[in-house]
Amino acid sequence: MKKLSRFDKLIFFLNSLLAIGLIVAYFLPYIPPKSYPLISVLTLGVPILILANLAFFLYWLIRMKRQMLLSLIIMIVGFGFASKFYQWPFKDHNPTGDYSIMNYNVRMFNRSKWTDEEEIPEKINALIDEKDPDILTVEEYYKNEYLEAKYPYKFIRYRSDNSSFGQAIFSKFPLLSKESIDFNVDNFTGENNNAIFSDVVIGKDTVRLYNIHFQSLKVTEDIQDVNNLKHKQESKKVVKNISSGFVRQQRQAERVEESFKDVKYPIIISGDFNNTAFSHTYSHVRNGQFQDAYVKKGGGFSSTYNLNYFPLRIDFHLLDTIFEIDSYERFKVPYSDHYPILTTFSIKK
Incomplete structure (x- = not known):
């Protein structure tokens, strides 16, 4: 020195x-x-x-x-x-793997008019048509007649009986069971978030598929608040709100992890974790049991959330080790605050 x-x-x-x-x-x-x-x-x-x-x-x-x-x-x-943050971009990958799964938080297909861009539902539908995934998991789903007609098998869980907002699984393969893990336990309200799962028959194999949407940390709103803060007290309140979201996520992750114990099939997890691969939420769910498709076959930063050039990967595909991950792609399209991800995979013989 x-x-x-x-x-x-x-x-x-x-x-x-x-x-x-x-x-x-x-x-x-x-x-x-x-x-x-x-x-x-x-x-x-x-x-x-x-x-x-x-x-x-x-x-x-x-x-x-x-x-x-x-x-x-x-x-x-x-x-x-x-390596959970950045991957060498020149990996060998096989985009024509046996099967494909896409995850997309569609932000209600712009039902809330968060963007002035026109024909958002049609553009999302066209993207899904182009990539043509065998399985599609959707968060912040709003009723979409085109997708419901496109896929022969589906599981849609609305927020309530009178709502058209929720989560969905669309599949070209039969769905044997359809269940939901509602995040409203121990005087805790999960608001719009929950996890749904179904047993999917893929050829001669059966797979347990989860679509998970963990508690939102409202990062965008809180960052905007921070930019406008004038008092330290308000700044502390923002941090407290975010940390409270982490606690809620832990409870939700524990409920999901508990549901794994009785599963006799290999598992695929798809969804919006609303947290990064460095979090306790991600670690608790992955638990050394699952492969992260991005870590296996992704390239670059692969941000899945649009946050002013800040590389934030909060949407995941986690697959049991019985699967061979062939490719992973992220599509940077401005139709939602999230970007869709697509993984192709095969079942090891």
């Missing part, structure tokens, strides 16, 4: 703080939000921590300073952790 200028000492101080932050982030998937809800908020900043440490490493490398070892060692230690 003696040979560093005052400016470089300041840079290294900031480097040290963000390096410590990344170390803490490595433990976030193992920290239940109910125990430390405020710490869980750091999950949303993990991409920034990774990019910042990479920038510091490059800064010191260019200057040929040994301080580059701090971020380098931390990134090497967490290499598997960072």
Whole structure:
């Protein structure tokens, strides 16, 4: 440190703080939000921590300073952790795998008029027609007669008997059972969120398929609030609201994970987790049992949520190890605040 200028000492101080932050982030998937809800908020900043440490490493490398070892060692230690954030874009993949599944949070097909773009339902339908997935899972679904006619088998769970809003599974394969895990337990209200599942007959095999929509953290709204905040008290309220969302997600993830215990078929999980791959929510559901399709066959950052150039992957395909993941794609189309993802897969012989 003696040979560093005052400016470089300041840079290294900031480097040290963000390096410590990344170390803490490595433990976030193992920290239940109910125990430390405020710490869980750091999950949303993990991409920034990774990019910042990479920038510091490059800064010191260019200057040929040994301080580059701090971020380098931390990134090497967490290499598997960072792989959930970025994948080398030149992987071998087979887009013509035996079967395909698409997930899409369609934001009610623009029923709420969140965008001025015209003919959103027709454009989404056209995209689905073009990609023609064998299985389609939809969050924030609003009644769509075209899709309901296109797929011979379907499971649509509306918010209530008088509602046309909910979640859906569309399939070219028969659905044996249709059940819902409603997130309203222990005086906890899940609002619009829940998980639905069905047993799908694919050839001679039966697969348990989940469509999961975990509690929204309302990130977009809260970030907008932060930009407009004038008082520290209001800032604390925003953080508290987000951390409360993490606690709700933990309860929901526990209910979903509990339902796995009696499943005698291989499982495919599709849906909008409303949280990143660095979270306790993701870790609890995946639990070392499932393959992340993006980690296996994805490329680049593969953000699935449109948040002003911030790479946020919150929509997932998790598949049991009996499946061979052939390809993974994300389609950056402006028809919702989410981007659809498509995975092709085969069943190992």
